[in-house]
Amino acid sequence: MREVFQQELREVQDRLVEIAGLVATSMENATRAFNESNVSLAETVIDEDSRIDTAAAELDELAINILARQQPVARDLRIVVSALRISASLERMGDMAGHIAQLARYRYPEKVIVKGLRETFAQMGTLDVQIARKLVTLLESEDVRVAEDIRNEDDKVDALHLSVFEKVLDETWSGAAVDTVDAILASRYHERFADHAVSIAKKVQYLQSGDWIPSGS
Amino acid sequence: MREVFQQELREVQDRLVEIAGLVATSMENATRAFNESNVSLAETVIDEDSRIDTAAAELDELAINILARQQPVARDLRIVVSALRISASLERMGDMAGHIAQLARYRYPEKVIVKGLRETFAQMGTLDVQIARKLVTLLESEDVRVAEDIRNEDDKVDALHLSVFEKVLDETWSGAAVDTVDAILASRYHERFADHAVSIAKKVQYLQSGDWIPSGS
Numbered sequence: 001m002r003e004v005f006q007q008e009l010r011e012v013q014d015r016l017v018e019i020a021g022l023v024a025t026s027m028e029n030a031t032r033a034f035n036e037s038n039v040s041l042a043e044t045v046i047d048e049d050s051r052i053d054t055a056a057a058e059l060d061e062l063a064i065n066i067l068a069r070q071q072p073v074a075r076d077l078r079i080v081v082s083a084l085r086i087s088a089s090l091e092r093m094g095d096m097a098g099h100i101a102q103l104a105r106y107r108y109p110e111k112v113i114v115k116g117l118r119e120t121f122a123q124m125g126t127l128d129v130q131i132a133r134k135l136v137t138l139l140e141s142e143d144v145r146v147a148e149d150i151r152n153e154d155d156k157v158d159a160l161h162l163s164v165f166e167k168v169l170d171e172t173w174s175g176a177a178v179d180t181v182d183a184i185l186a187s188r189y190h191e192r193f194a195d196h197a198v199s200i201a202k203k204v205q206y207l208q209s210g211d212w213i214p215s216g217s
Numbered sequence: 218m219r220e221v222f223q224q225e226l227r228e229v230q231d232r233l234v235e236i237a238g239l240v241a242t243s244m245e246n247a248t249r250a251f252n253e254s255n256v257s258l259a260e261t262v263i264d265e266d267s268r269i270d271t272a273a274a275e276l277d278e279l280a281i282n283i284l285a286r287q288q289p290v291a292r293d294l295r296i297v298v299s300a301l302r303i304s305a306s307l308e309r310m311g312d313m314a315g316h317i318a319q320l321a322r323y324r325y326p327e328k329v330i331v332k333g334l335r336e337t338f339a340q341m342g343t344l345d346v347q348i349a350r351k352l353v354t355l356l357e358s359e360d361v362r363v364a365e366d367i368r369n370e371d372d373k374v375d376a377l378h379l380s381v382f383e384k385v386l387d388e389t390w391s392g393a394a395v396d397t398v399d400a401i402l403a404s405r406y407h408e409r410f411a412d413h414a415v416s417i418a419k420k421v422q423y424l425q426s427g428d429w430i431p432s433g434s
Binding site for chain 2: 078165169175189
């Protein structure tokens with residue numbers, strides 16, 4: 001029984017890694033679609049989002065099934081419950097990549113972001129992709145140092161997010177309302193994407209340490 | 218054993234109702250703080266958010282504890298897992314109320330929203346409060362007709378959200394960048410608040426019907 005359970009936990013972990021991989025690829029494509037106004041790549045990301053949703057729902061089914069059949073307790077139980085929460089966060093990360101791709105599609109053939117902010121968004125996109133790739137490594141290796149890396153990169157995303165607001169609210173900003181709207185939404189999506197990664201990283205850290213970190217933190 | 222379990226499920230339900238009540242009050246206060254530029258009320262909402270976070274984390278602990286001790290299966294298991302998810306959504310709804318209150322605080326003593334959009338936001342706020350109050354009723358009564366009401370009101374929030382974008386992007390819009398930023402953020406927070414309520418309503422409907430609704434939908 002125990003061995004079957006361990007095997008099932010590995011299956012859960014493998015699937016989380018797989019979904020995180022899909023999310024990382026989506027964010028990579030979303031970033032390119034966004035920076036290059038590539039509408040067909042944007043559509044790929046939007047389509048891919050429903051694949052991520054399905055994979056997350058299937059993982060949830062598996063986790064609930066394990067709870068029903070294996071009736072885990074203590075740390076094993078927390079692992080399965082955490083998997084459900086991680087799956088929900090990954091699903092939201094896929095949504096954020098989809099939203100970024102949608103902005104690229106709406107504005108096509110125009111670029112979404114005005115010149116003065118493009119470098120900022122290129123950096124944000126690069127950081128989000130790095131964060132997503134590190135999340136794959138974290139879920140594979142459970143190496144908590146990677147969790148620390150993710151938190152550090154999230155701080156950089158937050159700083160860039162703040163700088164977008166500063167730029168848009170500065171008196172030198174000459175963008176039209178549409179430029180302001182797009183910059184704010186895109187910045188928020190990038191920031192939320194990284195936030196969800198941090199919340200997953202905290203859950204993995206908690207599982208390693210045994211400390212309880214409330215879901216809201 | 219069975220009786221203890223039923224009692225514990227009632228405890229979970231009572232706590233969900235209680236947290237939903239806190240969220241409804243927060244949204245009511247946030248809406249007033251936002252419309253009236255009431256900074257002390259905004260601060261109340263911001264403080265209250267951490268109380269909601271704590272209540273949600275405590276409920277999660279209780280649910281995990283029930284999973285460990287009672288080892289529920291089938292529908293009982295789904296109820297407990299749903300409670301974890303509903304708690305996460307309520308916690309996010311509290312965050313949205315907090316974000317709306319923060320906008321009121323940042324802009325004080327100015328009003329957050331320019332004249333031409335105030336009526337739209339007053340309607341959005343009223344709808345969000347109604348939705349939150351209905352959520353309390355839904356979690357108390359498990360009456361799926363209330364779930365339908367929530368979906369219908371969410372449609373109205375979505376329509377208002379869209380109208381904010383239309384207004385801001387219209388050539389007659391004369392707001393400064395700060396007005397555009399605030400309108401877009403506030404609109405997004407109101408819309409997300411209602412979305413989370415719909416996702417909870419779907420979970421309650423699913424528990425009543427036995428159909429599986431993926432977490433992403």
